[in-house]
Amino acid sequence: LIQSKGNEVTLLPALPKEWNTGKVTGVQIQGGFTVDFEWEKMKIKNICIRAKYNSELLLNYNGKTERIHFEPGSIKKM
Numbered sequence: 001l002i003q004s005k006g007n008e009v010t011l012l013p014a015l016p017k018e019w020n021t022g023k024v025t026g027v028q029i030q031g032g033f034t035v036d037f038e039w040e041k042m043k044i045k046n047i048c049i050r051a052k053y054n055s056e057l058l059l060n061y062n063g064k065t066e067r068i069h070f071e072p073g074s075i076k077k078m
Contacts, residue, residue: 004029010060011037011044031055033070047078 003010023038032052044061051070
């Protein structure tokens with residue numbers, strides 16, 4: 001459901017067809033981030049990322065890439 005390498009994270013890199021709709025909450029990823037997200041019809045529809053540290057994340061989802069800067073304790077919703 002999540003692939004991460006360094007500061008680059010990909011959501012739903014290999015989703016089984018049977019999991020057409022779903023959600024995950026509280027997933028810890030490298031760099032001090034916690035991620036919640038939902039998907040419907042194999043596409044991400046809601047993302048919430050919380051950061052522990054001042055950092056940057058390269059987020060890949062739904063065929064696009066976003067570079068996001070975080071302050072310590074910040075929350076980003078997309």
